[in-house]
Amino acid sequence: MEDFVYTGLATRVIFGTGTLKQLADEAKRLGMSRPLVLSTPHQRSEAERVAGLIGPQAAVFSGAVMHTPVEVTMEAMKVAAEAGADGVIAIGGGSTTGLSKAIALRTDLPQLIVPTTYAGSEMTPILGQTENGSKTTLRDNRVLPETVIYDVSLTSGLPVGLSAVSGLNAIAHAVEALYARDRNPVTDLMAEDGIRALARALPRIGRDGLDVEARSDALYGAWLCGISLGCVGMALHHKLCHTLGGMFDLPHAETHSVILPYVMRYNMQAAPDAAQKVARALRADNAATGLRNLAQEIGAPLSLAQIGMPAEGIGTAAIEATSNPYWNPAPVTEPAIRALLTDAFDGVWPD
Structure with missing residues (x-):
C-alpha cells in the first residue's frame, strides 16, 4: 500500500425517500429561524414549498442560473440582508447549489442543500463563479454545506x-x-x-x-x-x-x-x-x-x-x-x- 493522505469532509448527509419532512428540524438544528430559500425561476414553487415548512419568516429568492454569475449573487445577497437571513436553504441542481455556496463564501451563513438532480456539487468545497465571461473556481471550506438532504422522491419528476x-x-x-x-x-x-x-x-x-x-x-x-x-x-476535464x-x-x-x-x-x-x-x-x-x-x-x-458551441470558438x-x-x-x-x-x-x- 502506498502512502496517502485522506481528509474527510464534514457534511451531514440525510438520505432516503420522504426525507424532506426532516428539513424543518434540520434547519432548527443548524440555528436557522429566518433562512433564505433559493431556487431557479423554474423551481420557485418548490422553494415556496420548502419555505412553507419553515414558516412565514423564511424568504425566497428564485433567480439562480447556470455558472453562478456574480451579479446574481449580489441580487440574492440583497434579499438575504433585507430578510435578516440566518441561513441558506437551496433546492434544485448545481445552479442553485452554486448560488448558495457563493452566498456562504461572502457571509459564512450555514447551508442546507436539497438536491433534485445528480449534479453532486453539494458534496464539494468547490465554487465556480462567472464574471465578465470568465469562469473561475476556488476551493474553500466555507462553501461546503453543513447538511445535505437527499430525498429520492424529489428526483422522480426529473425529465x-x-x-x-x-x-x-x-x-x-x-x-x-x-x-x-x-x-x-x-x-x-x-x-x-x-x-x-x-x-x-x-x-x-x-x-x-x-x-x-x-x-x-x-x-x-x-x-x-x-x-x-x-x-x-480537479484536472483537465473540469478546466475545459x-x-x-x-x-x-x-x-x-x-x-x-x-x-x-x-x-x-x-x-x-x-x-x-x-x-x-x-x-x-x-x-x-x-x-x-x-x-x-x-x-x-x-x-x-x-x-x-x-x-450550441460556435465553431470559431x-x-x-x-x-x-x-x-x-x-x-x-x-x-x-x-x-x-x-x-x-x-x-x-x-x-x-x-x-
Missing part, C-alpha cells in the same frame, strides 16, 4: 433527458477523482462505486423514469461521485468545462457529458489505473469508449456543436484552457487541446 446529462456530469466528477494528483484509496472506492451505481441506474431511468430503485441508485451514485471529487483536486461554460454560456451538464469521453481518451495512457477502474465500473473493455457508449445509450448529446477556448491549466496526468498543450475540442465539436469518435 429523462436531464437525468441522463446530470448523471454523466456526476460520473465526470468520479472519473476526474480517479486520476487526480491527490487521489487515495478511500476516494478511489467511492468514485468507482459511484460510477458503477450511475451506469447501472441511468439506462433504467431512460426506460422508466418512475423506477424508484433506479432513481435511488442514481442519487446514491451522485452523492459518491460528488464527495470523491470534493476530497481531491469551466472554460467552455464561462466563454459560451453552454449548458453545464451537457458540456460535461460531451467532454467526458474525450478527456478520458486523452488521459488513458497517462492514468492506466484510473482507466481500468472506470472500465470495470462500466463493465466495458475500454474506459473512454465505455463512457461514449453509455452517453449514446441514454440519449445524451455527443458533440459540442449539438449544444475552438481556438480561443484552447488558448484559454491552456493559459493557466489545472494539473493533469497527461501533458496539456494548446495543439493537443485544440485537437480534442475539434473532435468533441464534431462528435468524431474512432470506430
